[in-house]
Amino acid sequence: MRNHLRTGAVAVLACGVLVAAVGLTQHGHDGGTAPVGPYVALGDSYTAGPDIPDQNGTPLGCDRSSQNYPALVAAALKLQPAQITDRSCSGATTADLSGQQSTGDGTNPAQFSALTSDTRLVTLGIGGNDIGFSSLITRCVETGVLYYAIRLGVNTGDDAPCRTQYVTGGTDKVQQKIDAAAARVSAALDEIKKRSPKARVYVVGYPAILPDGDTDCSRAMGLAPGDVSYLREKEQDLNTMLQREAKAAGAGYVDTYKPSVGHDACSAASSRWIEPLVPASPAAAVHPNAAGERGMADAVLSSVEG
Structure with missing residues (x-):
């Protein structure tokens, strides 16, 4: 998810070159059976991989x-360059699946335009920008700064000051956005099936951004302790919604959260899959690094070849 989190947040979708190829099968990287292609990847920045070398594709934005x-999935499946269309784009929402998306450097065509009746594999990584997860994290970082400003006498003692702003009177504004996004994800999956009826479709969930338990995220993310729990819960709720909508549409769901536990933004630099506010590896802040994209690819391949 990257609402251009050059300031520190999240975005999602996938990129492209359109082709027609035979829908046969071949042995995948672990001996399983997987479609040859064509493969179309749809999604936002968690799919696109901002700032991970080498940046390529059109538009550059x-x-x-x-x-x-x-x-990585295409390479493992031994697909030819003409057999993969990656339409993912940082900052993408479900609206950008069916409409053009303007970026800071060019316009991305509607992601659905890459789908054809010949398409045999589709991955969809979307939803984070629909619920404004990027701006949510930014806001929680801002309240975290106040929480830790003890010497200035600003700390109110509320260990979840950001949560307090989003959950009022028993109403969780972020959960409302997740619930509202469900219908858009469902409609997107229906459209994929309509355009590519012979394709195997997989919804790709989001990896663990924040840790379980009592891991201190004050240095890496600047979040108050209670807000770490709140943000983790909201990401899990988002993934639960994506999994539910995938099942309802007869699509597969790729769980990238479980294999990424312990590799979050607050873990050691040598083991993390998600970079913190100040990245130590070439990647956007609060986004997967190269190891994270590899971990996500392995999860996708396990589902596709399973």
């Missing part, structure tokens, strides 16, 4: 990496 999970 989508921030696609040659090492993002669609590229």
